Amino acid sequence: MRILITAGPTxxxxxxxxxxxxxxxxKMGYALAKQAIALGHEVTLISGPVSIEPxxxxxxxxxxxxxxMFDAVKAKINDGDMAIFCAxxxxxxxxxxxxxxxxxxxxxxxxxxxxxxxILGSARKDFGFSGTLVGFAAETENIDTNAREKLExxxxxxxxxxxxxxxxIGFDRDANEVVIYSKDGSATRLELASxxxxxxxxxxxxx
Ligand code: PMT
Numbered sequence: 001m002r003i004l005i006t007a008g009p010t011x012x013x014x015x016x017x018x019x020x021x022x023x024x025x026x027k028m029g030y031a032l033a034k035q036a037i038a039l040g041h042e043v044t045l046i047s048g049p050v051s052i053e054p055x056x057x058x059x060x061x062x063x064x065x066x067x068x069m070f071d072a073v074k075a076k077i078n079d080g081d082m083a084i085f086c087a088x089x090x091x092x093x094x095x096x097x098x099x100x101x102x103x104x105x106x107x108x109x110x111x112x113x114x115x116x117x118x119i120l121g122s123a124r125k126d127f128g129f130s131g132t133l134v135g136f137a138a139e140t141e142n143i144d145t146n147a148r149e150k151l152e153x154x155x156x157x158x159x160x161x162x163x164x165x166x167x168x169i170g171f172d173r174d175a176n177e178v179v180i181y182s183k184d185g186s187a188t189r190l191e192l193a194s195x196x197x198x199x200x201x202x203x204x205x206x207x
Contacts, residue, residue: 001041001042001080001081001082001207002041002042002043002044002079002080002081002082003036003041003042003043003044003080003081003082003083003084003203004043004044004046004073004076004077004079004080004082004083004084005029005032005033005036005043005044005045005046005083005084005086006029006045006046006047006069006073006083006084006085006086006087006089006119007024007026007028007029007030007032007033007045007046007047007048007050007086007087008024008025008026008029008047008048008049008050008087008088009021009022009023009024009026009048009049009050009087009088009090010048010063010064010065010066010068010069010087010088010089010090010116011048011049011064011065011090012065012066012090012092012093012094012116013064013065013094013097014094014097014098014102014111015097015098015099015100015101015102016098016099016100016101017101018101018102020090020092020093020094020113021090022088022090022171023088023171023172024048024050024087024088024171024172025050025051025052025171025172026047026048026050026051026052027052027172027173027174027195028086028136028176028195028198028199029045029047029084029086029087030045030047030050030052030054030055031194031195031196031198031199032084032086032199032202032203033045033054033055033058034055034196034199035196035199035200035202035203036199036203037055037056037057037058038200039200039203039204039207041203041207043055043057043058043059044058044059044060044061044076044079044080045058045059045060045061046061046063046069046072046073046076046087047060047061047062047063047087048063048064048069048087048088048089049062049064061076065090065093066089066090066093066116066117066119067093067116067117069087069089069119070116070117070119070122073119073123073127074122074126074127077123077127077129078127078128078129080131081131081132082131082132082133082134082206082207083123083129083131083132083133083134084134084136084202084206085119085120085123085134085135085136086136086160087119088138088171089116089119090116091115091116092113092114092115092116093113093114093116094111094112094113094114095111095112095113095114096112118154120133120135120154120156121153121154121155123154123155124155125155132157132158132206132207133154133155133156133157133158134156134157134158134159134160134202134206135150135151135154135156135158135159135160136159136160136161136162137150137159137160137161137162138162138164138170138171139161139162139163139164139165140163140164140165141165143161143163143179144161144179144187146161147159147161147179147181148181151181151183156183157182157183157206158180158181158182158183158206159180159181160178160179160180160181160202161178161179161180161181162176162177162178163177168192169192173195174194174195175192175193175194175195175198176192176193176195176198177189177190177191177192177193177198178190178198178202180202180205180206188205190202
């Protein structure tokens with residue numbers, strides 16, 4: 001199977017030296033890529049800026065912003081049979097990126113943010129992807145309700161939900177605990193384990 005995976009954060013520039021981003025380390029997405037290769041699949045990894053070495057044997061496309069990730073996914077998604085969206089895409093970007101470093105001579109600074117494209121939400125209706133579509137849901141509350149709502153709204157086959165309010169799993173941790181929600185209404189919990197082990201189980205169950 002050919003699998004496209006998105007991983008890591010995106011960075012949205014404010015000026016030449018500053019950006020908006022989030023705490024994603026890329027560990028979960030890179031673990032998915034590593035396990036997919038180990039299970040005999042072909043992998044294209046579209047990665048935001050992280051400090052992890054990619055596993056050998058994959059195609060890697062590095063991007064910085066949500067817009068660039070959108071373009072890379074659009075160009076590649078229909079080459080694959082499955083797409084797994086693990087990236088923590090910045091939901092907003094700065095409306096007017098300053099050409100020069102912004103001076104700190106006032107006590108407050110107001111930035112206008114505009115919404116970034118929903119890459120996962122574009123997979124079916126804009127990119128015409130008909131393979132197996134897997135999203136992630138990073139939640140801090142009402143996990144079950146929010147994950148099921150994302151499954152429906154983004155037209156996914158599966159949503160992998162994790163509780164990012166916990167300090168032992170999720171962002172920048174080596175372990176995770178997830179629930180896989182399926183379009184058929186079922187929910188399967190994968191108990192606390194390393195991101196490698198959780199990834200192996202996700203790929204095995206979904207493929
Ligand atoms: O990278 P790590 O430090 O290992 O952390 C792993 C993780 C916590 C980032 C990962 O397990 C995870 O939860 N990834 C999804 C993060 C996220 O942005 O979730 P969300 O609930 O905001 O988004 C829902 C889905 O839509 C995700 O599949 C996301 O990739 C996708 N999305 C969101 C916004 C957007 N503009 N485009 C998207 O494609």
